[in-house]
Amino acid sequence: MPVITYRQALNDAFAEELTRDENVFLMGEEVAQYNGAYKVTEGLWERFGSKRVIDTPISEAAFLGLGVGAAMMGLRPVVELMFWSFAYVGFDQIINNAGCIRYMSGGLINVPMVVRGPANGGTNVGATHSHTPENFLANTPGLKVVCPATPYDAKGLMIASIRDNDTVCFMENTLLYGDLGEVPDGAYTIPLGVAEVKREGIDVSLIAHGRAVLTCLAAAEILAAEHGIEAEVVDLRSIRPLDEETILNSVAKTHRAVLVDENKPFCGVSSQIAALLAEHAFDDLDAPVLRVTALDAPAIYSMPLEKLQLPDAQAVVAKVLSSF
Amino acid sequence: MARTLSLPSKSKKTAAKKVARPAAPKVATKKATPKPAQAAAKPVKKAPSKVLAPKAAPKKAAASKGKAAASTTGIAAPAKVASLDFSKSPFNASLKPAQKVGFLREMLRIRRFEQQALKYYNQGIMGGFLHLYNGQESVAVGTASLMNGHDEIITAYRDHGHALAVGMGMNECMAELFGKGTGCSKGKGGSMHFFAPDKHYWGGHGIVAGQTPLGLGLAFAIKYKKINGCAVAFLGDGAVNQGVFSECLNMAALWDLPIVYVIENNGYSMGTSLERSSAVNGSLAKRAEGFCVEWATCGGFDLYELRANLGAAMERARKESKPMVLEVSTYRYYGHSVADANAKKYRSPEEIERYKTEYDPITIWQNQLLKEKVVTQAQIEKIDAEAKAEAAAAAEFGISSPWPTEESIFEDIYHEVDHKTEAGQTGRFFFSE
Structure with missing residues (x-):
């Protein structure tokens, strides 16, 4: 199987879907002639032309809203946000329009749009470019939220998202774009709402999404090698819909849960998972549910301190050990 | 050619009563009455294509200003x-x-x-x-x-x-x-x-x-x-x-x-008149x-x-x-x-x-x-x-x-769920008990 980057996996997904369905188009700042600020759309403008791959002015509210309007008419916009942090100037369009129109129209309208881009901290660019809004968006019934951790998942989830008839907020990660992984040629889909056990274990469940999954995998190796603890790593992949069954099955097996989340702790994704475990896994648990999240402060610019703000393998190991 | 196609009302009456659109900036009532014949002859002003070209130089766009101001x-x-x-x-x-x-x-x-x-x-x-x-x-x-x-x-x-x-x-x-x-x-x-x-x-x-x-x-x-x-x-x-x-x-x-x-x-x-909410130069x-x-x-x-x-x-x-x-x-x-309590006050x-x-x-x-x-x-x-x-x-x-049925609260949120498609079957979509 070919080994390609997370970035290339996404690029391949776009090429597949642009070829398959003429209603699919890509739009965003610098996605076309510049080849993408993070080169995720590299070569697509040259290959598919200006009708299908479109550079926008710096007007997030307008081009997000344009995407909603075009999607209502049956097109399938894939709208790039250079950073998900920039969604905040267009939140009205995502929440009130993409998120609510189907409901408010009594089901007459649907908005088959993908809004995508990186949503992560850890890149030394300060608070305004480091937001992780998956919790905000997943808080809106009507929206779907996906956070792939690997190249294989990125491609399969992207193709599924483009074919989905609802709006999908697809969150990538600039720190993962260069990661390599095995990815099949051709189109395949990974259904939204299906988590994956990325590592089997029996002693503790590490539950995470996005880059934190890789942090968990690294922590699991340390736990196994140095502490004889076999951690199971559950990758949520999709925040909404959420695969609760896989989470609960894992915790029923391991009896311990440590939630690892680059989202903030207050009302973050891990809060939702903790509530789920409190409600449905209470009798399975041998220890309190613990969390390792981003520190509860705006992302700091200073590089060494920023590293402290995000979960790393050592912090996860320490937290796991504290639960025994 | 005047772009404005509406006529001010007979100006004397308007000026005297000061009941022209309250929204109108003061300059509005001072404007001359446009020539009806011209307006009627060509209801919508068609500007030179230069003005409309997306990449028109600012100067070109400004060319129509004079007319508009008039x-x-x-x-x-x-x-x-x-x-x-x-x-x-x-x-x-x-x-x-x-x-x-x-x-x-x-x-x-x-x-x-x-x-x-x-x-x-x-x-x-x-x-x-x-x-x-x-x-x-x-x-x-x-x-x-x-x-x-x-x-x-x-x-x-x-x-x-x-x-x-x-x-x-x-x-x-x-x-x-x-x-x-x-x-x-x-x-x-x-x-x-x-x-x-x-x-x-x-x-x-x-x-x-x-x-x-x-x-x-x-x-x-x-x-x-x-x-x-x-x-x-x-x-x-x-x-x-x-x-x-x-x-x-x-x-x-x-x-x-x-x-x-x-x-x-x-x-x-x-409740805010146009005059109090918008900087207006003509329209x-x-x-x-x-x-x-x-x-x-x-x-x-x-x-x-x-x-x-x-x-x-x-x-x-x-x-x-x-x-x-x-x-x-x-x-x-x-x-x-x-529900506008001040409807008759402003x-x-x-x-x-x-x-x-x-x-x-x-x-x-x-x-x-x-x-x-x-x-x-x-x-x-x-x-x-x-x-x-x-x-x-x-x-x-x-x-x-x-009334709508209680079950309908959770309908019409996700297309895939409503249509019971494969994509609507995986994972949990709604989180209330």
């Missing part, structure tokens, strides 16, 4: 509409008597529908917000009459008129106001959120100017799919101050999108100039005038795939919504009365049709009685309809 403002005092004859416009000359009477019927239906709704709202039987369109009916009816079957329209929260004008039924609309399961949105949208995609009507949107980029998306899809149509997106005079509208104008010009933004200028953004529509978007203003009280101007704008959008901003002067008789009762008696679009149209002898007074009364009866029956329908 025109009177679109928010000037309302025209004595009968004084200017738009009936010969290409969009009006071929109208059949039955069509003209049909317009009257549609306007009366909207008015009677809303008055019926108001009755129940005031009784506390109907909830929500109720933004009444009384006084503005000509704009929605005129627009719907110009749609070619491929045009798409979208508006803000004052949406009952547009909904009925495009052919939505009174029953489904009234039931929606009552929050009933038989409502057009199954009781999930309410007054501000009527939709009928099958009639090319995309709502009904509650957030001021939030619909403006959606309209852009409709126009984008029309162009993308090579459809022979245009998008018409309505907004109020308050909405022009939302940033997203400016973003839309830029993108519409940049990409030559076939959209007409119709500013329904009723003089007030909620709101003129702001489009900064984005190389063609613009015009016209009166909205006379259907002929509205149709002549909007018809030309829509045709241009379809044929040339170009955006345009058309500012239409109009007036609402009620407050911003019925404008004088005399002002409201003057519009009702002198500028009511229905009265003006009735008089016009009587003059043309295409309808008799008795026929008008019959049409009105039918509209009232239809509205009363719709209210009965709404009241007697069942």
Whole structure:
């Protein structure tokens, strides 16, 4: 199987879907002639032309809203946000329009749009470019939220998202774009709402999404090698819909849960998972549910301190050990 | 050529009474009366293509400034509409008597529908917000009459008129106001959120100017799919101050999108007059100039005038795939919504009365049709009685309809769940117990 980057996996997904369905188009700042600020759309403008791959002015509210309007008419916009942090100037369009129109129209309208881009901290660019809004968006019934951790998942989830008839907020990660992984040629889909056990274990469940999954995998190796603890790593992949069954099955097996989340702790994704475990896994648990999240402060610019703000393998190991 | 097609009322009277549109900046009343003959001859100014070119140099755009400045403002005092004859416009000359009477019927239906709704709202039987369109009916009816079957329209929260004008039924609309399961949105949208995609009507949107980029998306899809149509997106005079509208104008010009933004200028953004909310140099529509978007203003009280101007704008959008901003002067008789406690404080009762008696679009149209002898007074009364009866029956329908079922709370959120597709089966979608 070919080994390609997370970035290339996404690029391949776009090429597949642009070829398959003429209603699919890509739009965003610098996605076309510049080849993408993070080169995720590299070569697509040259290959598919200006009708299908479109550079926008710096007007997030307008081009997000344009995407909603075009999607209502049956097109399938894939709208790039250079950073998900920039969604905040267009939140009205995502929440009130993409998120609510189907409901408010009594089901007459649907908005088959993908809004995508990186949503992560850890890149030394300060608070305004480091937001992780998956919790905000997943808080809106009507929206779907996906956070792939690997190249294989990125491609399969992207193709599924483009074919989905609802709006999908697809969150990538600039720190993962260069990661390599095995990815099949051709189109395949990974259904939204299906988590994956990325590592089997029996002693503790590490539950995470996005880059934190890789942090968990690294922590699991340390736990196994140095502490004889076999951690199971559950990758949520999709925040909404959420695969609760896989989470609960894992915790029923391991009896311990440590939630690892680059989202903030207050009302973050891990809060939702903790509530789920409190409600449905209470009798399975041998220890309190613990969390390792981003520190509860705006992302700091200073590089060494920023590293402290995000979960790393050592912090996860320490937290796991504290639960025994 | 004057871009403004509405005439100020006889200036002496206006100046003396100072009851010109309260929204009008003071300069407005000082403007010279444009030459009616010119305006009538060519309702919509067609600017040199240079001005419209997306990459026009600022200098080129500025070239039209002089002309624009010479025109009177679109928010000037309302025209004595009968004084200017738009009936010969290409969009009006071929109208059949039955069509003209049909317009009257549609306007009366909207008015009677809303008055019926108001009755129940005031009784506390109907909830929500109720933004009444009384006084503005000509704009929605005129627009719907110009749609070619491929045009798409979208508006803000004052949406009952547009909904009925495009052919939505009174029953489904009234039931929606009552929050009933038989409502057009199954009781999930309410007054501000009527939709009928099958009639090319995309709502009904509650957030001021939030619909403006959606309209852009409709126009984008029309162009993308090579459809022979245009998008018409309505907004109020308050909405022009939302940033997203400016973003839309830029993108519409940049990409030559076939959209007409119709500013329904009723003089007030909620309780704040235009004068107190917008920096204006002549008209709101003129702001489009900064984005190389063609613009015009016209009166909205006379259907002929509205149709002549909007018809030309829509045709241009379809044929040339170009955006345009058309500012239409109009007036609402009620407050911003019925819940507007200050409805009679920020404008004088005399002002409201003057519009009702002198500028009511229905009265003006009735008089016009009587003059043309295409309808008799008795026929008008019959049409009105039918509209009232239809509205009363719709209210009965709404009241007697069942509430939405409790299960329906979780329907119409995700397409994939509603349709029980494979994608709607994996994972949990709703998190309440």
